[in-house]
Amino acid sequence: MNQNFLPKPLTRKFFQQPTLIMAKSLLGCLLIKETEEGTTSGFIVETEAYIGPEDRAAHSFGNRRTKRTEVMFGEAGYAYTYTMHTHCLLNVVSGELDKPEAILIRAVEPYSGIDLMFERRKIDKLKNLTSGPGKLTKAMGICMEDYGHPLFKQPLYIAEGYEPETISEGKRIGIHNTGEAKEYPWRFWVTGNQFVSK
DNA sequence: CGAAAGATTATCT
């Protein structure tokens, strides 16, 4: 619980990087969520980029602007939460204003508040705690209420973490019937990390 | 207002 590590929230400047560069820069950063029950945090170890107009797999494909994708057209650095079946997913909006780009946080490595995460997930294996986009949001208490929240301010924010030694890249997961979009190598993860989903 | 689809997860074959 009481780490000596003082998280330094990322600055707006960090979010001004091109989407694909930022997807890699986010690896190793610390994602923090503060709630009444306690604070949970984890290092981001897996991300996926979704670049609107040219990406058939993105909700914003063809510049489709709806109530749901609205935040993606806004300024970078905001949270785009989205309900999928029985789960919630967390994205970081990237790209310039009016460019519907975002980065999906697919997995994190638990850092603090691990007891609370176990309580929420009701499982007993550390490895399954946050090794997936829907798992980590449940473990950290992230939901639709966080839609549009700036990720450089409490209670939900991203801070500087560590520098990953090696980064791998490959095809995205969980999308199909989207033509060649599923072939784009826009998934990035920390090489060898056991919390990366598969 | 009703229906269908979806960037997932857990479980069974």
Place this chain on the structure above:
DNA sequence: GATAATCTTTCGC
């Protein structure tokens, strides 16, 4: 691999 669970958004009538 295939499928059910189950919620919000979006689109059609």
